[in-house]
Amino acid sequence: MKKRIGVLVSGGGTNLQALLDAEKAGILKSGTIALVVSSKAGAYAMKRAEEAGVEAICVDRKTFGSREVYEETLLQELHNRDIDVLVLAGFMLVLSDSFTRAYEDRIINVHPSLIPAFCGDGFYGLHVHERALAYGVKVTGATVHFVNEITDGGAIIMQKAVDILEGDTPEVLQKRVMEQAEHIILPQATELLCADKLKRDGRRVTILQ
Ligand code: GAR
Numbered sequence: 478m479k480k481r482i483g484v485l486v487s488g489g490g491t492n493l494q495a496l497l498d499a500e501k502a503g504i505l506k507s508g509t510i511a512l513v514v515s516s517k518a519g520a521y522a523m524k525r526a527e528e529a530g531v532e533a534i535c536v537d538r539k540t541f542g543s544r545e546v547y548e549e550t551l552l553q554e555l556h557n558r559d560i561d562v563l564v565l566a567g568f569m570l571v572l573s574d575s576f577t578r579a580y581e582d583r584i585i586n587v588h589p590s591l592i593p594a595f596c597g598d599g600f601y602g603l604h605v606h607e608r609a610l611a612y613g614v615k616v617t618g619a620t621v622h623f624v625n626e627i628t629d630g631g632a633i634i635m636q637k638a639v640d641i642l643e644g645d646t647p648e649v650l651q652k653r654v655m656e657q658a659e660h661i662i663l664p665q666a667t668e669l670l671c672a673d674k675l676k677r678d679g680r681r682v683t684i685l686q
Contacts, residue, residue: 479508480507480508483514483563484496484510484513484565486513486566493522493526493566497510497525497526497529499667511531511560512560514534514551516569517535517539536550536551548575563584563624565585565587567587567602568586569601571628573626577626580624585623585666585667586622587619588621589606590617592636594609595617602651603651609641610645616641617650618637619639619654619659619662621663623682633680673685
């Protein structure tokens with residue numbers, strides 16, 4: 478039986494689009510994108526979901542006081558739709574220990590750097606690329622990892638390197654990292670997760686054949 482995938486988003490949703498395209502192309506075949514949840518009202522990602530015929534709901538973080546109540550609502554929405562696995566695709570909230578434990582080893586995130594470089598609190602979206610350029614690294618990339626209570630701290634599943642080129646701006650670099658790394662490894666890792674091919678032992682993840 479195909480896994481029912483919930484994709485959590487907060488913004489433009491190019492990674493969501495890569496997942497939708499991968500399902501259409503048969504690259505993502507062991508799971509089906511059953512629900513998209515946005516933490517922000519008006520996120521363009523919701524439009525992408527609707528255009529693909531996927532249910533999209535907004536659980537707006539702004540309308541909730543405490544993180545606890547927010548996460549309980551989120552979990553309820555996921556349980557109501559029998560969501561098996563979660564993919565964070567540009568989801569800009571940090572999830573608590575109790576939330577991530579509810580989906581232990583069934584929740585993954587894509588981050589736009591080679592973890593452990595340029596990650597953790599305050600490193601998200603364009604800021605990650607600003608910091609990489611400011612530091613002067615010659616190579617960056619993207620990482621897909623399991624999500625635990627530590628920001629960007631879960632076990633690494635896949636990484637892909639991307640060259641930094643002369644004259645790069647944060648925007649240009651972000652686009653290259655998305656196109657050459659994120660949009661490739663996120664669908665691949667999602668398929669492996671849905672096919673039960675990821676075995677985690679502490680921090681080490683093995684891909685089963
Ligand atoms: C992506 O680059 C993603 O890796 C990053 O935000 C962007 C979202 O773009 N996520 C993080 O920084 C999370 N720490 P998208 O909405 O077009 O997929």
